[in-house]
Structure formats: C-alpha cells, structure tokens
Amino acid sequence: MSTPASLPRLTRHALSALSQHVLSPGHAAWREPSIGIVHLGIGNFHRAHQALYTEEAMLAEGGDWGICGVTLQGDVAKRNALMEQEGVYSVVERGPEGAKVTVVRALREVLAMPHDHDALFARLADPSVRIVLLTVTEKGYCRNAKTGDVALDNPAVVHDLSHPHAPRSVPGILVAALRQRRDAAREPFTVLSCDNLAHNGAALRQVVCSFAREFDPALADWIAAEVAFPSTMVDRIVPATTDSEHATVAAALGYRDAAPVPCEPFRQWVIEDRFPAGRPAWHAVGAQLVDDVTPFELAKLRMLNGTHSTLAYLSMLGGFATIDEAIADPAMRNLIHAMMTEEIAPTLNMPASFDVADYRDALLARYANPALKHRCAQIAMDGSQKIPPRLLGTIAARIDAGQPFTRLALAVAGWMTFLRGYADDGSRYDISDPLAENLKALAASANGDPRALMDALLGVREIFTAELAAQPAFRAALLHALQLLQDNGARAAVAALQ
Known part of the structure; x- marks a missing residue:
C-alpha cells in the first residue's frame, strides 16, 4: 500500500482524474473564477464552511467569487503548502456512515502577513474584490470588552496607530484598506464577520469606526455611512487535522494532500442579507439569508x-x-x-x-x-x-x-x-x-x-x-x-x- 508521502501532490492538474470527488452542478463545467473575496484568518473552519458554500454557489449560479485567503500570524508554512497545491485541498466529512472526501477549488491564492503586505493591499484595492470575510476569533477584533470600541492598549493597535501604512491588527488592516478605496473613489467592499461573537457585524463595525476615529474622523464617518457590516451565524464542528485525515485522503484520492480538513456532515450559515456590492448565490446552496440574525x-x-x-x-x-x-x-x-x-x-x-x-x-x-x-x-x-x-x-x-x-x-x-x-x-x-x-x-x-x-x-x-x-x-x-x-x-x- 502506498503511504501518503510516496504519492503525487494534489494540485489542480489532478482534478480531471478526481471527478467523483469534486463538486459538480450537474449541468456545467467548472470555470476557474477570478478573485472576488479576501478572507482574513484562513483556517480549517473557513475551508470547511464558507469556502465550500462559495464554491457551491458559483456552481449553482456562476460569478467571480474566487477566494484569496490570508493567514495573519505569519504562517508561511500554511501559505506554501496550499499554494504548492494551487489552492486546492480536500474536506473529509466524517459521519456515522463513514468518511466522504471532497476536493475544494474556490481558494485561488494564499497570502501570509506581514510577509505579503504589498500583495494583500493590492488585492484589497482591486474593485473586483467586493467582500472581505473574517474568521479571526473574538481575540482578533482587538476589542475593549466593556466599551465595544477598539482596545487602545492592545499592542497591535498601539503599533498600527503609529504605523497606519504597515498595520498588523485586523481593525488596522481593514481601515487602511478602506482608506485606499475611499481615496481612489472606489466602492467599498462589504465586511463580513463569521466569528462566534454576538451581533458580530455590528461589533466589528464599532471596532473599525472607533479605530479610524483615533486618527481620521472623516474616514470614520465615511466608513459608518458607506460600508456594510452584515452579521452572521455559523455552525459546523471542524476539529484539528490529524494523521487520520492524511491517510483517508490518500486512500480515497491516490494523491497526497498537505492540508486536508475534517468536519461533521452538519453545517449552517445564517447571513444578514446586506451586500451593496453583490454576493455569491449562497441562498441557492443552503445558507439562510435573513433580515435579522x-x-x-x-x-x-x-x-x-x-x-x-x-x-x-x-x-x-x-x-x-x-x-x-x-x-x-x-x-x-x-x-x-x-x-x-x-x-x-x-x-x-x-x-x-x-x-x-x-x-x-x-x-x-x-x-x-x-x-x-x-x-x-x-x-x-x-x-x-x-x-x-x-x-x-x-x-x-x-x-x-x-x-x-x-x-x-x-x-x-x-x-x-x-x-x-x-x-x-x-x-x-x-x-x-x-x-x-x-x-x-x-x-x-x-x-x-x-x-x-x-x-x-x-x-x-x-x-x-x-x-x-x-x-x-x-x-x-x-x-x-x-x-x-x-x-x-x-x-x-x-x-x-x-
């Protein structure tokens, strides 16, 4: 029996041989999309949840909603592993009946901050990017738990207020990117939080606006008036990857995947339907689009x-x-x-x-x-x-x-x-x-x-x-x-x- 290490690496070139493991709309071939979403905090959860919904939405109704994933902790190894596979990876859905392996193609690019700072901000300035999506955990918001504003004593926030053109924090990155869009007279992107935080859209909006107000009140007013921050509720159990996933994928595909993701069959995504610049057809593939999350x-x-x-x-x-x-x-x-x-x-x-x-x-x-x-x-x-x-x-x-x-x-x-x-x-x-x-x-x-x-x-x-x-x-x-x-x-x- 071949071991995972002895198998060829999973890439887009392998997809033609894996038709039974890729999603299909049943009536049209997959068309490689251009990038329309930047995702901050790329991890297992995003790759087993929003990325999968997004690929299914593109298969259902089209659109250029390819994803640029960003690791915020300088994880060059994760970036390199995924980019060596040209962004493709496998999701291992484990249920009582066994394991189902699906190869996902929606991820088109992976960047690692701070190493890819210029590439990220070039991407965020691109009018084709219409959604910035986040799974950064509550800690990543740099939020003062008592006031809801940005935590001014957070070391990353302190750095960003002194170095606004080289931000490290999530609010710093968002404000710098939105400033680029405003100054270029471009339509802002929608900021979509998918973290387990009550009223996550409103919470992120308050953090971002309070950060901007510290050095540019006019920018804060523009963000408050022009940028949509829909709230969401997400659910899927996505454990850490183990050797078992590597072995399961190798046996199912005959290829070696350096970044498989395990998950349960159940998934849920409830989204406040407020996207001035448009969105994928998530509603067509099981997400619930509602007025109030x-x-x-x-x-x-x-x-x-x-x-x-x-x-x-x-x-x-x-x-x-x-x-x-x-x-x-x-x-x-x-x-x-x-x-x-x-x-x-x-x-x-x-x-x-x-x-x-x-x-x-x-x-x-x-x-x-x-x-x-x-x-x-x-x-x-x-x-x-x-x-x-x-x-x-x-x-x-x-x-x-x-x-x-x-x-x-x-x-x-x-x-x-x-x-x-x-x-x-x-x-x-x-x-x-x-x-x-x-x-x-x-x-x-x-x-x-x-x-x-x-x-x-x-x-x-x-x-x-x-x-x-x-x-x-x-x-x-x-x-x-x-x-x-x-x-x-x-x-x-x-x-x-x-």
Whole structure:
C-alpha cells in the first residue's frame, strides 16, 4: 500500500482524474473564477464552511467569487503548502456512515502577513474584490470588552496607530484598506464577520469606526455611512487535522494532500442579507439569508453552546472523555433533551419557519456522531467567558418568566465543581481559563462545602452580576445542584434529574 508521502501532490492538474470527488452542478463545467473575496484568518473552519458554500454557489449560479485567503500570524508554512497545491485541498466529512472526501477549488491564492503586505493591499484595492470575510476569533477584533470600541492598549493597535501604512491588527488592516478605496473613489467592499461573537457585524463595525476615529474622523464617518457590516451565524464542528485525515485522503484520492480538513456532515450559515456590492448565490446552496440574525444567534448560543458546556463539565466530573461517549449514556441524553425542550426552547422567539424541535433533534444527532471524538476537555476550556452567555442569560430569562431551571442550575453547578480540578473518581485534569488561578483558589478555599463554593464563586463579578448572585431562586437552585453533585457524583446527579 502506498503511504501518503510516496504519492503525487494534489494540485489542480489532478482534478480531471478526481471527478467523483469534486463538486459538480450537474449541468456545467467548472470555470476557474477570478478573485472576488479576501478572507482574513484562513483556517480549517473557513475551508470547511464558507469556502465550500462559495464554491457551491458559483456552481449553482456562476460569478467571480474566487477566494484569496490570508493567514495573519505569519504562517508561511500554511501559505506554501496550499499554494504548492494551487489552492486546492480536500474536506473529509466524517459521519456515522463513514468518511466522504471532497476536493475544494474556490481558494485561488494564499497570502501570509506581514510577509505579503504589498500583495494583500493590492488585492484589497482591486474593485473586483467586493467582500472581505473574517474568521479571526473574538481575540482578533482587538476589542475593549466593556466599551465595544477598539482596545487602545492592545499592542497591535498601539503599533498600527503609529504605523497606519504597515498595520498588523485586523481593525488596522481593514481601515487602511478602506482608506485606499475611499481615496481612489472606489466602492467599498462589504465586511463580513463569521466569528462566534454576538451581533458580530455590528461589533466589528464599532471596532473599525472607533479605530479610524483615533486618527481620521472623516474616514470614520465615511466608513459608518458607506460600508456594510452584515452579521452572521455559523455552525459546523471542524476539529484539528490529524494523521487520520492524511491517510483517508490518500486512500480515497491516490494523491497526497498537505492540508486536508475534517468536519461533521452538519453545517449552517445564517447571513444578514446586506451586500451593496453583490454576493455569491449562497441562498441557492443552503445558507439562510435573513433580515435579522439575532434569533438564530440566540438559538445556537443557548441550545448548542449551552448544552455543549453542560455536557463538558458534567462529563469531566463523571469520566466521559468525548461528547459522543457522554450523549450515549441514556441518563445524560435524557437530561440534555429535557433541558433543551423544557428550559431553553421556551426562552427563544424564532421565525415561524424555524422548527425548534427539529433543531434539538439535529443537535442530539450531531453529539452522537462517533467519528468526530470532540473532547470534553477542549469544550470545558475558558468557562469564565462561556458560562455567562451560554447559561446565565437563559437562567435570567427563566427567572423573569417565573419558570424553573433545575437542569440549567446543574450545568452551572457542574462548572463550579469542575474547578476543584479532579473528577469523581479522583483523576485530575488541567483547568484552562483566563481566570484559572483565581477560580482554582476560590474553589480550594471552600474545602468541599457546597455553600462556601457557591458564595465564593458568585462573588466573581467578571462572571456573575451582583443582581443574579443575590437572586434567591438562583441561589436555592444552585445550592441544591451543588449538594447533589457533592453527595452523589455527576452521573448519579444527572440520573436524579430525569
């Protein structure tokens, strides 16, 4: 059997031999598009999500929407690997029935900042580029969490304000590129955030405008008036690439791919339909183009992210290593099903076309996918940042409605108990969190007393508001859940809440 290293490299020249692995519209040949999209922060998620949608959209209705991908961390190795393959790569979709390998062609160019600074800004000045798309994570926005404006103490922002023609930060790059378009009297591009950040379009608009206002108020006013920043909601589980993907692709294609991407079968993209300069026909290939993304954001945040965190913390205590292993436990599945049905879904206000029960069932099926092995330890990271939007907002909505939230309280109690640093069987694990040292010290100071643990952690204002921390119903439900975990362990506590 050939090993991946012994096979020829995957390139565009190989595509004619791989017809069963490339997307086809069924009625027309693929035409190589010119570049119409610049994507900042190219990584696995973009290549398994927006790039795939974009290729399908071009096959469905045409258009020059080829993608220039940009790595912002100086990752020359990634740039070189993809460019040696002329931008093509494979997506390995792993489901219960096995693996499906698809070769994607929408990526036409890859640049690495700061090495390709001039090439990037030449591309961004090109009127053919009508969308700049981002997946840079919330950290990449250089955003002041309290004000929403650009963080003026961020080192990259400090640099960019002093060197506006050699920017390093995302807001610096966007403002410099938009200044080029304004000064050349060219139509601005649309800026499309696809990061997991509430109201991501509006949030990015505020960051960009506040950055521009620091040195050119007129430019800030022009951006605010002329540039569209639609919001989006994206969803697809895209794990890190492993040796398994390289082997799967080699066996399926007979070619060596240096940059394959694994993912689950499920995908979702909800987009605020505001594109003055035009867009690909994403609506024709499954994306939802809507007037307001907010209800979909909230559904994902509470139904998916909230239950994901619940599974992660209770699993870390109960000894489940992966999400599929946890949801295969009947008591855990029943808990999550009831939590979504009875406690979370009633807090949502969705369009009539959105079936919450179908969404719930799709989530449960995704969790059960045995091919992904989504690690609970990975989902459990950064709980201090995740707990407030994923769980506390839903609890507040239940309190306002005068409704119970027993399972949601168990989720928060699971996170608090998780901070002790060991599972019910005594095995230890690391706690990765921006507030880790403080949180671990507070948990240790409780000496195993549930009330002391609750009081200590409810005092952390970065997580719990004073109003919620003092709310009698919240305190009573949380203390009951903490005591349940203390007395019985996570598995028995979950079983008790059926």
